[in-house]
Amino acid sequence: MKKISIVLGAALMCVLMAFAPASGDRLLGIWQSGSGKAGVKIEKIGTKYYGKIVWLKEPIDPATSKPKVDKNNPDEKMRTVPLKGYRILKDFTYKDNDEWGDGTIYDPENGSTYKSVIKMKDNNTLDIRGYIGVQALGRTDTWKRMKLGK
């Protein structure tokens, strides 16, 4: 009886593992930035993870009464590109221990790009750290997984 239980348990584990997302893929989904101003959809292309803005709390620029554009981009020809749809997280690879690194994060509010690491605190919470040079010189923002319909 004990043998049967062990075999059944092992089989159940195999089934669960087969249907569970790969560890790195737990990052996939739509996340709300700490300020609550933007929703970012993280997707996987090849073996890396990327995130683009899919939701804005205030999608219209009050100065122009038109959809917000990436007006602070250092590349002049990108300054008329809609902010919604812009890819702000790039090139993250899964490391281990719920951490993704080697990526960059773009801040549309100042047009700057920073090196970045992501740490998943729990299934619905991310700490995203942007930094210049070494990780100690940076800022961490906490993002929450967005629920459908928000």
Add this chain to the structure above:
Amino acid sequence: MSAVLLFSACGKQTKDNITLDITFKSDGPFFESSPESLQHQLAEELTVFMKQHNATEANIKAVKLISASFTTADSAGFADFNSLILNMMAGGDSKAKEIAVQNPLSKESSFSAQPAGDADLSEHFKSKDKFLVCDLTPKADRESPFEIKAKLTFEFTFKD
């Protein structure tokens, strides 16, 4: 394809262009709140070109996009979308790069986009895992599929 041979103190370099015909396709639907990324993984397209130059990835010194044109047979042209950003992404240490941008899009069924002149894509093309990703931002929800045919010309510089 016309090859240009350049000689320098560092050894022989060869430049040549390759034009890739790429189809980006999405079956839809498109949601206004969810900009769409149409992907194409480059695999066999470069095989013949590399063989012609008797080159491997290690011989790639520089690559840049020199022209990009896009066509759709959709009856609305590109009018259902705000903008198009063509990106190149690859494995390894390479970083994603925006290589062509067209904004705004219009009801025209074809256009040429301005390539990002300074983007060196050699690390991308050295990678076995390389993607062209076309970001489209829909103006509104759209149920029907959308297909783009892109003609992309890259200039390769090979080294011995």
